[in-house]
Amino acid sequence: MEERTVPTGVAIRDAREQLFDAAERVLLQHGPSGLTSRAVTTEAGVAKGVLHRHFADFDAFLVEFVLDRMARIDTQAAALQEAVGTGTVVDNLTGILTELFGAVTLAIIRLVLARDELLTRLRQARPARMPILSDATAMITSYLVTERELGRIAVDADIETLAPMLVGTGHLLFADQEGAPPGTGVHKVVTTVIGDVEHEGPERRLGAIPPSTGAVLSAGT
Template sequence: MSPRGVAIPDLRERLFDAAERIVAREGAAALTSRAVTSEAGCAKGVLHTHFGGVDAFVAALVLDRFARTAAHAQGLPARAGQGTVAANLTGVALGLLDSLDPRVVGLAVTSNATSRQIRDALAEGSPGFGAIQDALTDYLDAELRLGRLPDGTDTATTALALVGTVHHLLMTGGWAGAPDPRAQTERLVALLVTQ
């Protein structure tokens, strides 16, 4: 346990990682401020001090994971011509699927305060699905110019279809009996880049 008043390096990431471990191990219902700080080895009040409460904490976690995926996607246009188009798109799509446990997403959408904070942050420019879609469109445009996609490929619609589908799979991936979202994503990418 870190002593009170002592700065904790990488506190946000430490708390986010702790929350993800709790959800993976015990489910979303176990995600409380006390559980997170205990798992992270921090003082009990640190989550409230830094985030103002669990709703804001979950919103920050979701936004952080979306921003990571957006940063990965934004590097994709520079890799045009490398690897295969399908492998590059699949990498970003699976990264988005893996960015959050579907049960964390469930927490975010079932809490009005959390979902409002996420919507507000995205509206103010925090990177999310729109940034990922824009990066994929830029990447597909670059691949089209290189002749690695069929002439006439609608790159913007292709990016929208991929991001929209992955968003849907991320939102519904925690349902019992749901098909494997990875396999579905790979099939979609194969379909999109061969049309």
């Protein structure tokens, strides 16, 4: 297929986005084993040389692809922080876990686990025991700490234990559904994990900053 020519300065960004979107579609349709350089360029509708022009090798491409998709967690983390002090902690966590463990995230986790070289390079680029899951744990830890400062989580809550429990259990719950949403299961898991440490009602310390009036994360059930 003839390669499309694009202006200098826009070419790299456009090519990256085009290839990343194609990689996502291939990954969702064919799984980690079907994600090859030829499959990506064919899906993107470009010559094979386009990928190798912008990336040293296919593993380098995959690292940048995963990091690009992981950046979405930063956006989700910002939204979760906006929800601090609004709604209920259980509903906010249910919403973020449901959003986090969508089909793309689950597919990328499987991809990382299937390719040792990719995992090694990701850890070099962004140190973490397990990319995505570690980032998600950090996001929820930060959220719970802030809610604790507002008095909506018990002061003696073991957040360093609760956060990985929520992420790990949420991941297993969604992964076991083979793409189907687990329904009310997420809400039940969150309630079970933090039910004993969540304070009912807006119990806030004297002088605490009023809660944000931003949008509350959907419960996603």
